[in-house]
Amino acid sequence: MIKVAFYDTKAYDKPSFEAYGGQNGIEFRFLETKLNTDTAALAEGCGAVCVFVNDDVNAEVIEKLYKSGVRLIALRSAGYNNVDVKAAFGKIHVVHVPAYSPYAVAEHAAALLLTSVRRIHKAYNRTREFNFSLNGLTGFDLHGKTVGVIGAGKIGRIFIDICRGFGMRVLAFDRHPADDGIEYVSLDDLLRQSDVISLHCPLTDETRHLIDGAAIAKMKKGVVVVNTSRGALIDAEALLEGIKERKIGAACLDVYEEEADVFFEDRSGHIMDDELLSRLLSMPNVIVTSHQAFLTQDALDNIAETTVNNILSYYKNAGLCDNELCYRCGNIERCKSDRKQRCF
Numbered sequence: 210m211i212k213v214a215f216y217d218t219k220a221y222d223k224p225s226f227e228a229y230g231g232q233n234g235i236e237f238r239f240l241e242t243k244l245n246t247d248t249a250a251l252a253e254g255c256g257a258v259c260v261f262v263n264d265d266v267n268a269e270v271i272e273k274l275y276k277s278g279v280r281l282i283a284l285r286s287a288g289y290n291n292v293d294v295k296a297a298f299g300k301i302h303v304v305h306v307p308a309y310s311p312y313a314v315a316e317h318a319a320a321l322l323l324t325s326v327r328r329i330h331k332a333y334n335r336t337r338e339f340n341f342s343l344n345g346l347t348g349f350d351l352h353g354k355t356v357g358v359i360g361a362g363k364i365g366r367i368f369i370d371i372c373r374g375f376g377m378r379v380l381a382f383d384r385h386p387a388d389d390g391i392e393y394v395s396l397d398d399l400l401r402q403s404d405v406i407s408l409h410c411p412l413t414d415e416t417r418h419l420i421d422g423a424a425i426a427k428m429k430k431g432v433v434v435v436n437t438s439r440g441a442l443i444d445a446e447a448l449l450e451g452i453k454e455r456k457i458g459a460a461c462l463d464v465y466e467e468e469a470d471v472f473f474e475d476r477s478g479h480i481m482d483d484e485l486l487s488r489l490l491s492m493p494n495v496i497v498t499s500h501q502a503f504l505t506q507d508a509l510d511n512i513a514e515t516t517v518n519n520i521l522s523y524y525k526n527a528g529l530c531d532n533e534l535c536y537r538c539g540n541i542e543r544c545k546s547d548r549k550q551r552c553f
């Protein structure tokens with residue numbers, strides 16, 4: 210039996226993982242706590258850990274896991290900015306789920322955008338209280354507007370297709386623009402021309418605070434900013450300033466820079482310590498969801514199936530796994546395509 214410590218377990222994780230794990234000889238030790246230096250010891254006796262986006266898998270944690278016999282970190286997410294892949298190299302293999310449902314995330318971005326521009330969140334609350342007034346609910350047509358997509362990868366492209374369905378003009382900025390019929394422009398041009406800006410690039414040293422005060426200064430007045438990628442792509446203080454100055458017309462946030470201590474939990478009975486988040490939530494033109502974009506049943510099933518297959522590949526396929534993240538060649542994802550043997 211393969212034993213896997215499963216950190217940051219939520220009720221919606223268990224059914225799919227129990228089902229796929231049980232069928233494949235994997236016993237998950239479901240832990241509610243997140244993985245950090247204090248909780249790494251809970252993986253004692255397990256050969257692998259399964260982690261999510263807010264588990265902090267830093268070099269110290271990796272060292273502790275390694276000493277306790279863990280040889281595999283199985284991310285049940287696509288993003289891996291929370292894992293020190295460099296520190297893991299040579300000690301613990303890291304696998305992730307590169308795609309489980311890009312549709313789930315792209316559709317959530319579209320849902321947030323439509324909710325915001327048509328004030329659905331406000332209308333919903335009003336009509337439940339028999340308030341049928343339309344005052345203050347004026348939106349705008351997406352048709353004919355320009356959307357700027359930063360990061361035209363799997364999710365970004367699906368979002369682009371959705372926006373094209375609305376009759377929007379689409380501009381994209383990507384580090385590796387493809388010859389794919391999408392109009393790629395410089396980041397500056399995208400910022401200056403877009404009525405809606407949606408972020409779909411990964412969080413890296415290069416993209417941290419990609420949207421800062423200087424970027425916001427270049428944007429059109431009234432721009433709608435959508436972020437379903439990673440919180441730290443946006444400098445949240447600069448975003449708040451942009452909203453206060455009426456430069457940013459609306460913000461739709463599924464992620465937030467300091468979300469790790471807040472998101473995914475019921476904090477309704479607590480005093481909110483994060484004043485920046487409180488202030489953002491108090492704005493009538495800000496919609497926040499709690500890193501929910503991935504959360505469809507289709508995605509959960511795909512995540513569990515791929516994670517279980519990743520774990521099985523490691524244990525049963527001489528360690529060779531297509532979804533391994535490897536630091537060796539310096540390009541963590543590129544070497545996946547022509548990998549013939551395990552990374553170390």
Ligand code: NAI
Nearest residue numbers: 288360361362363364383384385409410411437438502503
């Ligand atoms: P992907 O790897 O298919 O696409 C990312 C794109 O960003 C690529 O085209 C890449 O060339 C581009 N890119 C990389 N660095 C860039 C830079 N410095 N400037 C501009 N473009 C750059 O990834 P995918 O599957 O589309 O996911 C995108 C992101 O969405 C993930 O990194 C993750 O952070 C986020 N995500 C959020 C979820 C949620 O529940 N909110 C769920 C899943 C992913």
